[in-house]
Each structure stands twice: as structure tokens, then as C-alpha cells.
Amino acid sequence: xxxxxxxxxxxxxxxxxxxxxxxxxxxxxxxxxxxxxxxxxxxxxxxxxxxxxxxxxxxxxxxxxxxxxxxxxxxxxxxxxxxxxxxxxxxxxxxxxxxxxxxxxxxxxxxxxxxxxxxxxxxxxxxxxxxxxxxxxxxxxxxxxxxxxxxxxxxxxxxxxxxxxxxxxxxxxxxxxxxxxxxxxxxxxxxxxxxxxxxxxxxxxxxxxxxxxxxxxxxxxxxxxxxxxxxxxxxxxxxxxxxxxxxxxxxxxxxxxxxxxxxxxxxxxxxxxxxxxxxxxxxxxxxxxxxxxxxxxxxxxxxxxxxxxxxxxxxxxxxxxxxxxxxxxxxxxxxxxxxxxxxxxxxxxxxxxxxxxxxxxxxxxxxxxxxxxxxxxxxxxxxxxxxxxxxxxxxxxxxxxxxxxxxxxxxxxxxxxxxxxxxxxxxxxxxxxxxxxxxxxxxxxxxxxxxxxxxxxxxxxxxxxxxxxxxxxxxxxxxxxxxxxxxxxxxxxxxxxxxxxxxxxxxxxxxxxxxxx
Amino acid sequence: xxxxxxxxxxxxxxxxxxxxxxxxxxxxxxxxxxxxxxxxxxxxxxxxxxxxxxxxxxxxxxxxxxxxxxxxxxxxxxxxxxxxxxxxxxxxxxxxxxxxxxxxxxxxxxxxxxxxxxxxxxxxxxxxxxxxxxxxxxxxxxxxxxxxxxxxxxxxxxxxxxxxxxxxxxxxxxxxxxxxxxxxxxxxxxxxxxxxxxxxxxxxxxxxxxxxxxxxxxxxxxxxxxxxxxxxxxxxxxxxxxxxxxxxxxxxxxxxxxxxxxxxxxxxxxxxxxxxxxxxxxxxxxxxxxxxxxxxxxxx
Ligand SMILES: Nc1ncnc2c1ncn2[C@@H]1O[C@H](COP(=O)(O)OP(=O)(O)O)[C@@H](O)[C@H]1O
Ligand SMILES: [Mg+2]
Numbered sequence: 176x177x178x179x180x181x182x183x184x185x186x187x188x189x190x191x192x193x194x195x196x197x198x199x200x201x202x203x204x205x206x207x208x209x210x211x212x213x214x215x216x217x218x219x220x221x222x223x224x225x226x227x228x229x230x231x232x233x234x235x236x237x238x239x240x241x242x243x244x245x246x247x248x249x250x251x252x253x254x255x256x257x258x259x260x261x262x263x264x265x266x267x268x269x270x271x272x273x274x275x276x277x278x279x280x281x282x283x284x285x286x287x288x289x290x291x292x293x294x295x296x297x298x299x300x301x302x303x304x305x306x307x308x309x310x311x312x313x314x315x316x317x318x319x320x321x322x323x324x325x326x327x328x329x330x331x332x333x334x335x336x337x338x339x340x341x342x343x344x345x346x347x348x349x350x351x352x353x354x355x356x357x358x359x360x361x362x363x364x365x366x367x368x369x370x371x372x373x374x375x376x377x378x379x380x381x382x383x384x385x386x387x388x389x390x391x392x393x394x395x396x397x398x399x400x401x402x403x404x405x406x407x408x409x410x411x412x413x414x415x416x417x418x419x420x421x422x423x424x425x426x427x428x429x430x431x432x433x434x435x436x437x438x439x440x441x442x443x444x445x446x447x448x449x450x451x452x453x454x455x456x457x458x459x460x461x462x463x464x465x466x467x468x469x470x471x472x473x474x475x476x477x478x479x480x481x482x483x484x485x486x487x488x489x490x491x492x493x494x495x496x497x498x499x500x501x502x503x504x505x506x507x508x509x510x511x512x513x514x515x516x517x518x519x520x521x522x523x524x525x526x527x528x529x530x531x532x533x534x535x536x537x538x539x540x541x542x543x544x545x546x547x548x549x550x551x552x553x554x555x556x557x558x559x560x561x562x563x564x565x566x567x568x569x570x571x572x573x574x575x576x577x578x579x580x581x582x583x584x585x586x587x588x589x590x591x592x593x594x595x596x597x598x599x600x601x602x603x604x605x606x607x608x609x610x611x612x613x614x615x616x617x618x619x620x621x622x623x624x625x626x627x628x629x630x631x632x633x634x635x636x637x638x639x640x641x642x643x644x645x646x647x648x649x650x651x652x653x654x655x656x657x658x659x660x661x662x663x664x665x666x667x668x669x670x671x672x673x674x675x676x677x678x679x680x681x682x683x684x685x686x687x688x689x690x691x692x
Numbered sequence: 693x694x695x696x697x698x699x700x701x702x703x704x705x706x707x708x709x710x711x712x713x714x715x716x717x718x719x720x721x722x723x724x725x726x727x728x729x730x731x732x733x734x735x736x737x738x739x740x741x742x743x744x745x746x747x748x749x750x751x752x753x754x755x756x757x758x759x760x761x762x763x764x765x766x767x768x769x770x771x772x773x774x775x776x777x778x779x780x781x782x783x784x785x786x787x788x789x790x791x792x793x794x795x796x797x798x799x800x801x802x803x804x805x806x807x808x809x810x811x812x813x814x815x816x817x818x819x820x821x822x823x824x825x826x827x828x829x830x831x832x833x834x835x836x837x838x839x840x841x842x843x844x845x846x847x848x849x850x851x852x853x854x855x856x857x858x859x860x861x862x863x864x865x866x867x868x869x870x871x872x873x874x875x876x877x878x879x880x881x882x883x884x885x886x887x888x889x890x891x892x893x894x895x896x897x898x899x900x901x902x903x904x905x906x907x908x909x910x911x912x913x914x915x916x917x918x919x920x921x922x923x924x925x926x927x928x929x930x931x932x933x934x935x936x937x938x939x940x941x942x943x944x945x946x947x948x949x950x951x952x953x954x955x956x957x958x959x960x961x962x963x964x965x966x967x968x969x970x971x972x973x974x975x976x977x978x979x980x981x982x983x984x985x986x987x988x989x990x991x992x
Contacts, residue, residue, distance in 0.1 A: 245861075247861065266860065266865070267862070267863055268863045268864075268865060271863055277861065283858045283861040283862060284858065284862070285850070285851045285855060285858055286854075287850070287854055288850055288851060288854070292847035292850070292851070293847075293862060295844045296844060296848050296851055297863030298844075298863075302844070303844055303845035304844070305844045307843060308842075
């Protein structure tokens with residue numbers, strides 16, 4: 176980093192530096208992985224009482240930075256100063272003992288253990304033979320204080336994603352955290368829940384703690400953070416006070432100028448959809464949760480060639496089950512699904528895949544990829560239909576995808592688990608787009624992506640529809656995304672389709688009303 | 693009838709303790725393929741120490757200590773180094789077989805030369821002894837169940853077995869936890885194997901390494917999903933089967949070879965049975981069992 180740049184960086188810290196000492200400082204931190212420099216000479220201060228947003232595109236090094244602070248990674252160079260003392264953070268245990276706690280995007284919780292068990296194993300004040308339920312009262316108390324209801328004796332597996340994230344917050348409070356590292360922990364949450372978390376973070380900082388909030392949503396960061404730090408390709412390229420930060424400037428820091436211009440390009444639309452053949456027809460579909468109530472209640476819809484049908488709705492209104500039934504992952508109780516005219520109702524994934532269905536799942540880590548295998552193998556797994564894999568061709572194809580989608584990976588043969596979350600998503604999206612010949616089912620396809628990558632993916636989806644006449648069923652919690660991509664919009668609420676709109680003539684407010692009604 | 697049942701006790705105690713120790717250790721995520729070799733070694737060491745000192749309890753304690761040292765070694769190496777748990781376990785298994793011959797043959801010659809009567813160095817199988825044996829084994833099982841189900845240590849062990857990365861992130865010292873599980877687990881394996889030579893068989897035989905009792909204990913633990921209380925059931929069942937192998941064999945008209953396979957067939961059958969019942973989730977193996985653990989590996 177040039178002297179000029181770093182001067183600019185530090186001169187921007189105004190209201191915090193003069194009055195108070197930082198809780199934690201990074202000095203010249205460098206971390207390399209095979210083939211990438213994840214962090215390059217990064218220096219940053221974290222002050223008490225602030226929410227510091229850490230922004231950067233996918234693969235910029237944000238997670239690496241907080242993992243170093245949490246003792247999951249050791250830096251190659253540089254030092255960490257905690258409460259004025261030079262400290263080598265050796266392990267999460269060590270970090271926790273210094274009051275530094277990480278809340279990650281994919282919950283660091285063991286599903287088969289109870290909430291209490293997950294929590295007690297990090298508490299040093301209890302000996303190994305301490306009874307797990309000794310902490311029950313404290314846990315209930317903290318849960319109550321942040322306004323959530325949950326039975327901490329239950330296994331974590333029974334909790335929703337939001338509840339799991341809240342358990343991580345309870346954990347931080349239980350551990351008496353002073354520095355809370357929030358690594359995209361709010362990204363996957365429905366927006367109403369997100370607000371709750373932001374309120375909690377604010378309360379936390381009012382008590383003198385500090386929050387490092389990792390996100391790639393610029394607007395959100397500007398709204399909730401006191402300061403914004405931007406990483407690009409492992410370098411800290413700016414630290415700005417919220418009062419002085421403008422969305423455009425931050426975007427430019429994150430992506431560079433040329434790329435941001437692309438954000439304005441309008442998406443093409445297919446003409447004459449009405450004449451097109453129906454690729455997907457769903458009739459009166461009922462799906463129940465495992466031994467439970469109906470969650471999809473009589474849904475009928477169709478998707479034509481070249482058409483993008485968007486399903487708008489608040490998470491948990493049956494979208495997941497609807498998508499899984501269409502893809503062939505769950506058997507519907509009643510109703511029928513036809514793909515290219517073939518009845519695929521309850522006949523499994525193999526058939527729908529054979530008929531050219533591409534599927535971008537909501538949580539790629541769970542359904543979409545095999546994380547121990549390489550990028551190449553993950554692509555070959557679905558792309559190759561014969562028994563013999565022509566690795567040379569797969570390799571060429573993979574390299575092309577990596578280039579086109581700007582996946583930050585040293586080469587096609589790295590296991591996908593070493594990719595950053597956004598890059599992993601890109602691998603998956605590129606594979607599914609390559610597979611989709613008749614229908615693409617995309618469930619929150621851009622949620623984990625930075626704006627530029629999200630834009631890229633949306634454009635690819637649109638081009639797939641326009642250029643190749645593939646039908647697209649887009650299920651997304653992001654109403655902007657639905658509005659931008661769709662030709663037709665359906666609103667889902669409590670498992671029912673409660674509204675159908677032409678995307679050219681629709682009022683956003685009307686859809687929002689129906690979503691929450 | 694009562695006598696028949698009492699006759700099963702040494703067999704049960706051996707199997708139950710070995711299976712308990714094995715399951716406890718594996719809960720922490722270390723695949724324990726060394727079990728049969730170290731069972732044989734433990735049994736041999738117990739015999740050797742008992743014969744030299746003419747005190748079976750020294751044999752029992754010695755075997756527990758030696759085995760728990762191996763437990764420490766396995767836990768440490770399998771977690772700290774990126775080695776295959778399978779390769780490590782099988783190597784140690786053969787090492788166990790080899791060492792037991794190296795140790796056992798001279799001692800067995802010594803016993804022969806001195807014309808030592810087994811009663812001078814083994815545990816007398818009086819009713820009191822057997823009752824104590826049975827009660828203490830069951831008590832150990834209950835204690836292990838309590839530890840796994842109710843305590844912080846149990847949660848640490850289960851967490852290390854499910855996902856060492858997440859466990860570490862939650863504040864668990866995975867190496868230390870697995871070493872503790874290894875010490876306790878292998879101490880019990882040592883104890884059980886000592887009962888084999890000093891109570892059940894009352895003596896040592898160079899063919900001991902061909903008998904596969906360690907593997908039967910492995911199957912017993914697996915069939916019970918490594919749950920201490922359920923293991924009591926499977927251990928009784930297998931103890932009965934093995935003890936009365938001939939009766940079963942004759943009753944079912946099986947050949948000796950098939951009869952020897954019987955415990956394993958039953959293990960497979962009971963595993964399959966459990967997995968189709970709602971017990972499935974409770975019975976599942978630790979998710980990271982046998983996976984090498986590289987600390988800085990995962991991202992996302
Ligand atoms: N454990 C690891 N092994 C190899 N590469 C890694 C590892 N962790 C991160 N990386 C690489 O370092 C870069 C930064 O990743 P990360 O910090 O996860 O980015 P993000 O800003 O999206 O959180 C990426 O190119 C990623 O692939
Ligand atoms: Mg990240």
C-alpha cells in the first residue's frame with residue numbers, strides 16, 4: 176500500500192481516535208494461501224462503542240481477517256494488539272478469553288447437540304465434569320433479555336436458521352464478548368429479522384463493546400455502521416466515517432470504477448413469450464413438511480419458454496418446499512408437475528435433471544456442492560452424462576467458467592471448501608446455468624454475492640432465458656431482484672399464490688402488501 | 693440356569709468394558725481400528741504381570757495403564773497429524789499382535805517351567821467376585837452414560853466427533869478432548885482385556901491373536917450406536933452367543949465356521965434394524981469419525 180493511501184486511510188478516523196484507545200488493532204497483517212494473498216499488509220483499528228462495517232467483494236479477504244482475530248488462522252506477518260498489548264491469538268479459546276467472539280454466516284454449532292451443550296463447551300469457568308444444565312438459567316435469562324423464546328435443551332438441529340444465529344449471539348453474550356465479529360451472519364436472514372440483529376448490535380456497542388460487521392451490502396452498511404472499512408483483493412483500500420461516506424464512493428472502492436458502471440445496464444427481455452410453449456406446468460400442488468402440516472397449499476403455475484417467472488414472498492411461506500417438489504427432492508401429497516409435458520410428479524431428481532432442469536438451491540453448502548471435492552469434480556458430477564469422464568474437456572470447461580464468472584480460485588483442482596462463500600456460489604451457479612436446457616429453478620441465487628457478482632449472475636440468468644429460450648422459475652426474498660428479473664410475478668403467502676402480476680405493470684407496494692397480509 | 697447365567701459374567705464383563713471404552717473413544721471422532729491388536733496386547737500384558745507378580749490385580753492395572761498410553765498416542769497422532777486413522781489403527785493392530793507374542797511366549801514358558809497353577813495368578817471365579825465384576829461393569833457403563841449425556845466433557849467429546857472445526861471454533865481443545873477420551877477409553881479396553889486372560893480364560897494361549905474378540909467388541913459397540921446403556925444389551929446378547937456357541941450351533945445345525953461368523957451377522961442385522969427405526973439419529977456414527985483434521989483448512 177502506498178504511503179499516500181495509508182495516510183488517507185488513517186486521517187479519516189475522526190471521532191474515535193482522539194478520544195479513546197482502540198480495543199483491537201491490526202498492524203501490517205499478511206496472510207497467504209496457496210495461490211492467493213488473502214490479506215496484504217492490512218492495518219486497522221477497532222474502537223469501543225462502534226459498529227465498524229467491513230466491506231469488500233467476494234473473496235476480498237473479509238472472512239480471513241476476522242478469522243485471524245478469532246484465532247482460526249495465524250497471520251504470516253504482522254501483529255495483533257488487544258487492549259494495548261501485543262497478542263498472538265492462538266485459538267478461538269484464546270480469542271474468547273480476550274473477549275473476541277465470532278458469529279459466522281454458516282452457524283458454528285453442532286446440530287446433534289443441544290443448545291446448552293453447544294454453549295457450555297466454550298465456557299472456561301466450568302470444569303470438564305460440570306453438568307450441562309448448570310448454565311440453563313443463565314442462557315434462558317440472556318435469551319429473554321434479547322427477546323427470544325427458545326428451549327435450550329433442544330438439539331440445535333430443531334432450530335431455524337434465524338434461531339441458530341441468535342444462539343450464536345447468546346453465546347457471545349454468555350462469553351462476555353467485548354468485540355463481536357459478525358461475518359455475514361445477517362446476510363441470509365429475512366429483512367425483518369435482520370433489523371432485530373442490528374438493534375441488538377447497537378445495544379451491544381452502547382454497552383462499550385464493538386462490532387465488526389462484515390457485509391457486501393453497501394446501503395445497509397451505510398445505514399447501520401459508524402465507520403466503513405473497505406477491502407479489495409486483500410488490501411485495505413479505505414476507511415471512511417459514515418457521515419462522509421457516499422454509496423457511490425464506497426462502491427468504487429469495492430469494485431473499481433469500470434465495473435460499477437455495469438450496474439446500470441438494463442436487462443434484455445424475451446419478446447413474444449405468450450406464443451411460447453409451456454416448459455413447466457404445476458397443477459394444484461400440495462406439499463407437507465415431514466409428517467407435518469401442509470406448507471404448499473394448492474399452488475398452480477406455469478413457466479413458458481424464455482419466460483422468467485418470479486415468486487416473491489417472505490421466507491418460510493412454502494417456497495422451499497415448492498421448489499423441492501418441482502426439482503424432485505420431495506414428493507408432493509397431491510397435484511401434478513409436468514416438465515416439457517412429461518409427468519415428473521414425485522419421480523425424483525434424476526428424471527428432472529435428464530429433462531434439462533438446472534437448480535440453484537437456497538443453501539448451496541447443504542444441497543448444491545460436495546465441499547471436499549474439487550471445483551472440477553463438482554462440475555463433472557452433473558455435467559457428464561456418460562459413464563466415462565473426459566477430464567480434459569471438463570478441465571477446459573471449468574477453466575472457462577472460472578474466467579467468465581471471475582471465480583477467485585487458483586485453479587480448477589482446488590476443493591470447493593477453500594473458496595470464499597460467494598465464489599462457491601458462483602461455481603454452483605455457473606454449473607447449473609450450463610446444465611439448464613429447459614428450466615432453471617433459482618432459489619435466492621444471489622443472496623451470498625456481492626453487487627457486481629449478483630449483477631453478473633442476474634444477467635446470465637436473463638441471457639439464458641432470452642438467448643436459449645430456457646424458462647426460469649426465480650424464487651427470491653429480494654423483491655428488487657424479482658422485480659428486475661421477472662416477466663411475470665407471483666406472490667406467495669402461507670403456501671398459497673395470492674397474486675399474479677405482469678412485471679411491466681406492477682406497483683411494488685401492492686406486492687409488499689400481499690407478502691405480509 | 694443360574695449357573696449358565698453366572699458363567700456368562702466374565703464374557704459379558706470383558707466384552708462390555710472393551711466395547712464401552714471403544715465407543716467412548718470413537719465418539720470423539722477417532723476411528724479405532726487398533727482395537728483388536730491392543731485388546732490382545734492388553735490381555736497378554738495382564739497375564740504377564742499377573743504371572744510374574746502372582747497378583748492378578750497388578751495385571752489388571754498394568755494392562756489398563758499400557759493401553760491408555762496407546763490411547764493417548766492414537767488420539768494425539770490422529771488429530772495432530774494429517775494421517776489416515778485407518779492406516780494408523782491397522783498398523784497398531786499388527787504391532788499389538790506382534791508385541792503380544794514377544795511378551796507372551798517367554799512368560800508362558802516361564803509359567804510352564806515353574807509349573808504355575810493358573811489359580812495362583814488369575815482371579816478366582818467365586819460368586820462374590822462375579823457379582824462384583826458384573827456390578828462394577830454396569831456401574832462403569834452408567835457413569836459413562838452420565839458423562840456423555842450430561843456433562844461438559846461429554847459435550848466436548850461429541851462435538852469433537854461431529855465436527856472438529858466447529859468444536860474448535862466453539863472453544864473446544866480438540867486434541868486435549870480426544871486425548872482424554874483416548875485415556876479413558878483405552879483404560880477400559882485394558883481393563884476388559886485383562887478380564888479376558890485373568891477371569892474368562894484363566895490363562896494365555898499364543899493363538900490369542902486369531903480369536904478376534906476385539907472385533908466382536910467393536911461390533912457390539914457399533915450395533916449399539918456407541919451408547920453405553922444400549923451396549924449393555926448388545927454385550928449381553930453377544931456374550932450369550934459366544935459362551936453358548938455350541939448350543940446355538942447345534943440347535944441351528946450350523947457349521948463351526950458359520951457359527952464363528954454369527955456375532956458379526958447379528959451385528960450387521962442389529963445395525964440395519966436400528967437404522968430403520970426412529971433410533972437412527974441417536975445411533976448415527978459421529979459425522980467426522982475417521983476424518984483427518986487440518987486446522988486451517990476450511991473457509992466459507
Ligand atoms: N483456508 C483457505 N485455504 C485456501 N484459500 C483460502 C482459505 N481461506 C480463504 N482462502 C482464499 O482467500 C481469499 C479470501 O477469502 P475470504 O477471506 O473468505 O473472502 P471474503 O472476503 O469473501 O470473506 C479467497 O480467494 C479464498 O479463496
Ligand atoms: Mg467471507
